[in-house]
Amino acid sequence: MHTERKQIAAGTFLTVIPADKFKSNYIQIRFVMPLKKETAAKNSLVFPVILRGTEKYPTLADIRRRKQELYASGIWSGHWKHGDNHIVTLEASSMRNSYAIDDTDITGGVLDLIGQAVLHPVTENGVFKAESVEGEKKIAADTVRATINQKGRYARLKAIEEMFSGDAYGISDGGTVEEIEAVCPKCLFEAYKNMLRTARIEIFAVGDFDGNELEKKFSEIFSSVKRGGIYEPIPDTKGTARAEIQKIYDRQNVTQGVLVLGFFTGSVSSDDDYAVTKVFNTVFGGSAASKLFMNVREKLSLCYYCSSSLIPEKGAMTVASGIQFENEQKAFDEIMLQLDNMKNGEITDDEIEMAKKFLCDDVMSADDSVRALAATAFGEVMYGKRLTDEEKIAKINAVTKEQITERAKAVRLDTYYFLCGQEESK
Amino acid sequence: MSEIIMREDKSIGERYYYTKHKSGLDIYVVPKKFRTSYALFSTKYGAADNCFKLEGDKDFVKVPDGIAHFLEHKMFENEDGSDTFARFAKYGADANAFTSSEMTAYLFSCTSHYDENLEILLDYVTKPYFTPQTVAKEQGIIGQEIKMGEDNPSRARYYNTMEALYADSQIKINVAGTVESIAEITADLLYSCYRTFYNLSNMVLVTSGDITMEQVLAVADKVLPMQEEKKIVRCYNSEKAEVNKKRVKVQMAVSKPMFEIGIKDIDIPADPKERLKKSIAGGVLYDMLFGGTSDFAIDVYESGLVRGFGAGYSLDHVFGMGELVGESDDPEAVYDKFVKYVEEKKKTGLDQGEFERTKKANYASLVRSFDSTQNIADNITFMLHDDIDIMDYSKAVSEVSFEYTEELLRKLFDERYYAMSVVEPLEK
Incomplete structure (x- = not known):
């Protein structure tokens, strides 16, 4: 297997991992940012809000129908912490073109959707639509509240938060209920712009791709983004135990x-x-x-x-x-x-x-x-x-x-x- | 040597090799160029099989709830005192087992020493060893597994839905049993269940990886005992079409109400081909009505009425049901919306274009299920337990007709078949 990592824009890299044993293709874009209390909730909300509507697919229904046409391709966003870094992802998983029973270009369609999500969110008065922002805030806050539903997971999360109280790693990667509720359409749009401008962007494509084609497509997407003050990720930090347990x-x-x-x-x-x-x-x-x-x-x-x-x-x-x-x-x-x-x-x-x-x-x-x-x-x-x-x-x-x-x-x-x-x- | 049969589905580019081993065991091998090999050795025996006899016996035997799962745990102990997990660990394999209402299965995955690991799997599952002491020890461990389940609201929601739908069916028996029921389990009872259900003619081995049938047979020849086929008679309780209770509610430490709307379906085609057709059409129908692109799913998402909405239909030779799950501040509003929506759809009918798109999505999910050796073996096993051959699946999807699916819409949905279970937050 031969993988290659190429810079396609300032602080933006594409790694293509050829793997033809899978019947699926997978793309993951990682936006790497500092883990901070002020931004965790906002960063995590950006893509869920955008996936409610883009210029070409203006409503949630349009996006979902498009994904269905592409043989039920998945496009979703995730967020987690990696040491003191906050990682927000945009991910897509789809069936390879060669298995389509008609002439649908699944890979092309998925890349187009990714481009839409990165560059062309639906806006209203120059910011995200208030309705979409409020809808995703409610879901995110409910998700945080629902942590208690799974006792084992809840306990481990709480213990880690306590262990790292006073440290970046103690911050909840999706924000707290209060932090989520404080997000407004304008400040979320600023967070989106800031993410595009300053995050370290690492793109991984695993499967049966034409590397040159991918490079061209992602260069197109990210060359139109103004980049600056790009974050340098912190690999890891060694914690030390408290004097008293x-x-x-x-x-x-x-x-x-x-x-x-x-x-x-x-x-x-x-x-x-x-x-x-x-x-x-x-x-x-x-x-x-x-x-x-x-x-x-x-x-x-x-x-x-x-x-x-x-x-x-x-x-x-x-x-x-x-x-x-x-x-x-x-x-x-x-x-x-x-x-x-x-x-x-x-x-x-x-x-x-x-x-x-x-x-x-x-x-x-x-x-x-x-x-x-x-x-x-x-x-x-x-x-x-x-x-x-x-x-x-x-x-x-x-x-x-x-x-x-x-x-x-x-x-x-x-x-x-x-x-x-x-x-x-x- | 028994004949080896190859079957393939050219449209998805997959094949398996099958043989009936001289011991009586059905063996399926799916060669895949993955590093991870996986094997699933299963018996058609689960929590629902609490009343049974062998053909020719006079009386049925009735066993305590949770015994199939208990037996699964106890299979990991060996007469020489060695621990099964440790035996696998020596060859770097990751071993596990699970029990459901209708199946008990033992598995491993590994990236090296496949032959040795397969030998361990076939060996320990065919060599029971139970004593009063080891049974007592397990009652403590499983007691904690049951307690963990009691704190799990999703599990409570599921079993309460079963309670609401079914009056007598054994499908509602908790797989792990209760602290009281497992206290009745003895070594003798375990042996009796083992001898009945772990006969190789009631079991199947499905394995996938960079392996060959010859390799698997060499191990099977070495380890598996020759066995006489046994005919098992299971006693499943009959069920009326209507639900048992319209609502089952419980309070637990959850953040907001969790609901599950169950839709009972007791019409189970006896012919496997008919069953496969109905199960695929039912799945397509549920996707059309409640899947991501449906009006219903988009409405409850955009209005914020439901968080984490999901729906599906399942049918096998023992039971069938549909379900809608999620979290909502107002589960009764979701229920009312569901009833009205389905009645409306019954009037307007389905959309042909949407039907074709949904079938394509269904096909894609079959194709992509072959991306992991574990998925492959699991799916083949689940289907085999229901007399369905995975190589017939994509053809069956393409053959499901729009008319048949619309007919199902009118048959499956009726208020008499609906019930709802709700897990409510504790009162402050």
């Missing part, structure tokens, strides 16, 4: 408790030896063969799930488990005991071997998903490092037990968060 009890009407522990690992994804942290995490709680799964779930049957996951760009790790309220202490003790065991070098060769295989499988399987291919390519851009799959695997396999033990010793608990019933632990 912060303990939070979040009381809600739930029947099961969710314990989330936030740790700092002392290492970030740009570190040359970050593979050590990955192996450490996988042995600890990153798979169904991990210490946490085997002990907290299988041996003590305290829970259905207990797992750890990394936040590589912030040098952090979280552990989450759904448990009975009264087992809070027991579960916490067992999680910390497993960590202590790792600090003491109680790690078997089998455990290390399984973790390495698990991570190598991850590296290899990324090739089978258009989204994973785009994400991998973005990582290469952010860290300015491009490794082949073989090189990545070699790094994983080179990790030693001593390194894992040393890494375990560097891990510090920072935040203890428990989602529990109204009466617990008062």
Whole structure:
């Protein structure tokens, strides 16, 4: 596979990833901006509002009918945080032209829709239509409020917000309800203009594309945009643990408790030896063969799930488990005991071997998903490092037990968060 | 050696190889040049199968709710004390399993050591090992899985819809059971369910990746025991056409009311070809009425009446239903709008152009489902459990007629078949 990243306008790059094994084509435009409280809500709202109407397809119904004509192509927008960066995407996924049962040019149609969304939103008095803005604000605010509906996800989000209170990463990437409600058509239009002018723009196209054709099309789109003061993304920032562990009890009407522990690992994804942290995490709680799964779930049957996951760009790790309220202490003790065991070098060769295989499988399987291919390519851009799959695997396999033990010793608990019933632990 | 049959669908450029293994197991292999190989080994046995016997037996056996799912968990333990997840992990495979109302399935995906991983899969699923101690341990873990489900409003909404639609059907049994029902499960009961439903003639292996049938057969020959075919008699409760309850409501910690309108359909064609036709036409009809481009979906989106609106129709050999889901401050207004809208459509009829566009979209989603070895094997399995061959699918889509779909519009929608479940926020 040969990928190529080309600059097509100031701070705007196109990476074409040829992959003919898929029956779909996938395009992802990432607008990378600083993660800030003042802009998170606005940035996230720009494309949902635009996808309600463009000059050529003025209503939501027009856009949806057009997508349907293009064999139900998808065009949507997303937003998330990557370390201290705010990423807003415009994405499109469609069936390849060669499978069309008529002469529809699906790819051409999708590119045209993307051009419409980037450059030609419907406006009213020079700004977005108030009706569209109010409609999307309501949906966005409801989405934030609905976080509570999924208890496990809610708990992890809350714990991370508390862990990073006072840090950019503690900011909600879609904004808070208050921040969303404060958005007006004029200020949203300014945010849109600002995004087009200052964001670092990374475009990824995965599938069966004519590279030259794509380059021409995207150059056309972005050459008409005035660019300046372009943001330089921050790859990652190493957080450090609080002097004293912060303990939070979040009381809600739930029947099961969710314990989330936030740790700092002392290492970030740009570190040359970050593979050590990955192996450490996988042995600890990153798979169904991990210490946490085997002990907290299988041996003590305290829970259905207990797992750890990394936040590589912030040098952090979280552990989450759904448990009975009264087992809070027991579960916490067992999680910390497993960590202590790792600090003491109680790690078997089998455990290390399984973790390495698990991570190598991850590296290899990324090739089978258009989204994973785009994400991998973005990582290469952010860290300015491009490794082949073989090189990545070699790094994983080179990790030693001593390194894992040393890494375990560097891990510090920072935040203890428990989602529990109204009466617990008062 | 058994005959290997190749079937293909040239329009989508896909094929599979099939054989009936001498053990009695049906095996399907879909070669794909992906790095990830995936295998799904499943039995036609789920939460709804709580009353059954073998042909020739006098009495039906009735088992506690949640036992199929419990059995799935227990299959991961082995007599030599080894852990199945760890066995797979040695070869870098990602293993899992799931249980639904009508199926239990065991799976792995891997990017290397396919033969070894397939051997583990076929081995552990054909070797049950249950003791009173391991059963007791699992009651704790699944108890927490059930509790997690109790805090999940989407799940509550779904089961309440089932409760509203069905009076007796086993389709409404909670897959995980209840803390009380799983307390009745014993090692002996597990063995009895296992011997009935895990007979290889009641199972199917579907696998996809950069692999060959010969490779799969070599492993199957080595591991699978020869088995006599068993004929299972399932006792499914009959249902009236009308719904059981018009409304089921519950209060939970949610931000705004979540609703699900269920549309009951007990008319299930016995002939698989007819069923496939009805299921495709029903899907197309629901897309036309409630899909992204429908007047209904655009109206509830633009007016802000519903957040996260979705709709669909499903039909298999055991049950059929349609559903509309979303969140709304006023679920009754959504319900009224739905009833009026459908009555209006029944009068005006469907649009031919929209019908053709929707069929094209349906075809595209079939084509694109072949972009992952997991999707491929999952879809083929779901269809096989319903006696449908995926290689007949795109042709069946093209053959579904406008007239038949309009006829379905008049048959499927009637107030007697509608019910709604609502999860309301807790009172402050």
